[in-house]
Amino acid sequence: MDIRRRTVLLGAAAGVIAVAGPGGMPAYRYLRDALAPPLSHNPTGEFIFPCIRGVYDKLSNPRARYHLYYAPHENPGGICVAFADSLAGPFDDYSGNPLIDNRLPSTTVSHVSSPHVTWDAATRQFFCYFHGENFTTRVARSADGIAFTDETPILSTRLVPGTSETSYARVFEHPLPGRNNKYVMIFMGLRNGRRIFYGWSPNGWDGWQYSATPLVNPEPDGLTDISGSTLVKRNGTTYVAYHGNDGRMRITEVGNAFDRERHLGVFHSPAPSDNGRVAAPSFGTEGSAQYMFYEAGPRLNARICIARAE
Numbered sequence: 621m622d623i624r625r626r627t628v629l630l631g632a633a634a635g636v637i638a639v640a641g642p643g644g645m646p647a648y649r650y651l652r653d654a655l656a657p658p659l660s661h662n663p664t665g666e667f668i669f670p671c672i673r674g675v676y677d678k679l680s681n682p683r684a685r686y687h688l689y690y691a692p693h694e695n696p697g698g699i700c701v702a703f704a705d706s707l708a709g710p711f712d713d714y715s716g717n718p719l720i721d722n723r724l725p726s727t728t729v730s731h732v733s734s735p736h737v738t739w740d741a742a743t744r745q746f747f748c749y750f751h752g753e754n755f756t757t758r759v760a761r762s763a764d765g766i767a768f769t770d771e772t773p774i775l776s777t778r779l780v781p782g783t784s785e786t787s788y789a790r791v792f793e794h795p796l797p798g799r800n801n802k803y804v805m806i807f808m809g810l811r812n813g814r815r816i817f818y819g820w821s822p823n824g825w826d827g828w829q830y831s832a833t834p835l836v837n838p839e840p841d842g843l844t845d846i847s848g849s850t851l852v853k854r855n856g857t858t859y860v861a862y863h864g865n866d867g868r869m870r871i872t873e874v875g876n877a878f879d880r881e882r883h884l885g886v887f888h889s890p891a892p893s894d895n896g897r898v899a900a901p902s903f904g905t906e907g908s909a910q911y912m913f914y915e916a917g918p919r920l921n922a923r924i925c926i927a928r929a930e
Contacts, residue, residue, distance in 0.1 A: 671902050818835045835874055858878075
């Protein structure tokens with residue numbers, strides 16, 4: 621008997637059939653909230669944009685195997701971290717938060733938020749990308765993923781014509797044909813609705829260039845706004861996962877060369893405990909278990925949750 625067919629039949633006999641979602645995405649089920657108040661830095665009572673990073677293979681003596689980066693959104697914001705030895709959590713908040721506040725070396729801004737941390741093996745440093753204000757994305761660097769310095773602006777609305785906001789950036793190693801790059805950035809740009817744009821860099825720190833053409837648009841999804849994007853590599857191709865203004869998360873194939881826009885639909889919808897909205901996914905795998913960290917709840921009143929693939 622075909623192994624795949626046998627697996628489905630066994631599942632049916634048990635009363636459960638696992639059906640892959642669009643792009644082969646698994647079904648994720650809420651496991652727990654990632655953070656339990658009181659927290660050391662909690663100025664507004666809401667948190668957004670989780671970024672999960674394994675550090676056990678990068679640091680000689682880490683505080684924990686995993687770092688979870690997050691931030692409040694409303695003023696003054698603040699880039700924070702929590703620690704756990706398993707992706708299943710729960711995570712322990714860092715008493716020294718925030719790692720980065722709105723009083724930057726070069727300026728003071730109303731808030732800093734939306735952290736995304738990438739490990740750069742060439743320099744053996746962590747790069748933290750964040751916004752503050754909403755029209756400027758910055759990067760800072762760290763040897764241990766906790767003490768960040770050298771804040772540097774790398775993206776603003778003036779670099780993407782016609783936009784009035786450029787924020788919520790995530791950066792990944794992903795070479796594009798003919799671009800001489802190592803890293804790509806995907807981010808939200810506000811131009812007649814919120815869309816996903818992209819840029820590329822040879823080293824993740826400087827030399828950034830940006831496309832004036834959006835990578836993913838909301839209209840094919842029947843939406844007006846999309847945001848909180850992340851890159852997903854599966855099935856030999858590349859996708860962008862993101863949330864829409866209807867509170868659900870979708871996935872679109874963009875291809876390894878970022879040369880297509882094939883909208884595949886919803887891969888995750890809010891459970892009752894999510895209070896009508898799921899957003900800003902960040903994915904991780906531990907052993908054979910797949911996890912998704914995400915925002916749950918209305919904008920400006922969100923918390924960070926952990927879901928596990930069934």
